[in-house]
Amino acid sequence: xxxxxxxxxxxxxxxxxxxxxxxxxxxxxxxxxxxxxxxxxxxxxxxxxxxxxxxxxxxxxxxxxxxxxxxxxxxxxxxxxxxxxxxxxxxxxxxxxxxxxxxxxxxxxxxxxxxxxxxxxxxxxxxxxxxxxxxxxxxxxxxxxxxxxxxxxxxxxxxxxxxxxxxxxxxxxxxxxxxxxxxxxxxxxxxxxxxxxxxxxxxxxxxxxxxxxxxxxxxxxxxxxxxxxxxxxxxxxxxxxxxxxxxxxxxxxxxxxxxx
Numbered sequence: 001x002x003x004x005x006x007x008x009x010x011x012x013x014x015x016x017x018x019x020x021x022x023x024x025x026x027x028x029x030x031x032x033x034x035x036x037x038x039x040x041x042x043x044x045x046x047x048x049x050x051x052x053x054x055x056x057x058x059x060x061x062x063x064x065x066x067x068x069x070x071x072x073x074x075x076x077x078x079x080x081x082x083x084x085x086x087x088x089x090x091x092x093x094x095x096x097x098x099x100x101x102x103x104x105x106x107x108x109x110x111x112x113x114x115x116x117x118x119x120x121x122x123x124x125x126x127x128x129x130x131x132x133x134x135x136x137x138x139x140x141x142x143x144x145x146x147x148x149x150x151x152x153x154x155x156x157x158x159x160x161x162x163x164x165x166x167x168x169x170x171x172x173x174x175x176x177x178x179x180x181x182x183x184x185x186x187x188x189x190x191x192x193x194x195x196x197x198x199x200x201x202x203x204x205x206x207x208x209x210x211x212x213x214x215x216x217x218x219x220x221x222x223x224x225x226x227x228x229x230x231x232x233x234x235x236x237x238x239x240x241x242x243x244x245x246x247x248x249x250x251x252x253x254x255x256x257x258x259x260x
Contacts, residue, residue: 094168
């Protein structure tokens with residue numbers, strides 16, 4: 001069966017009334033006008049939230065036991081030049097072996113002995129070397145010889161002062177090395193026990209073995225800095241004490257000198 005095409009629906013006439021109300025007023029069927037949408041205002045940026053953290057004006061002080069405090073005060077009395085923190089005390093004070101002074105002092109003694117021999121036998125030396133005139137008198141060498149001896153003794157004193165003022169201290173928190181480079185040059189190195197990676201000692205030759213002295217070596221973590229302290233008496237004992245202190249400190253145990 002052939003389907004006939006449908007005619008398009010006529011456009012309604014919105015000007016003609018479709019009905020009347022009770023008062024006889026016409027009613028029209030017009031589509032409602034579209035209300036334009038209000039523009040959406042852009043969202044204002046949210047201000048960042050600020051959180052204020054408060055802390056005490058003074059940091060909380062470490063609780064120090066009376067025993068540790070007594071050791072701290074004792075160390076300050078024995079070593080007033082050390083800058084010890086609160087609760088820090090000296091466990092071991094390492095000094096150089098006196099054998100290191102042998103050669104500089106022996107040289108000074110020999111030079112002074114030669115100067116005295118020259119002074120007391122100057123007339124004979126003048127005749128032997130054919131020295132004549134005022135230079136051959138016994139009083140001629142007194143001033144230069146005495147000046148030489150004075151300078152030699154002064155050099156021996158300086159050598160002794162520099163040598164004995166090189167010190168090495170082990171505390172319950174760090175290692176402090178005082179280095180006296182010369183009469184007016186001095187420096188100090190401090191290494192925390194937590195940063196010490198390796199501690200060892202060396203002894204070379206029969207002289208160091210017989211007199212029981214050697215060198216102590218410390219290496220640190222991170223910057224791989226190496227610290228050395230020479231002419232240490234009984235180096236093995238000091239290294240054992242140091243290693244025990246480092247192990248106790250890294251494991252969070254108090255470093256007790258009675259136990260190490």
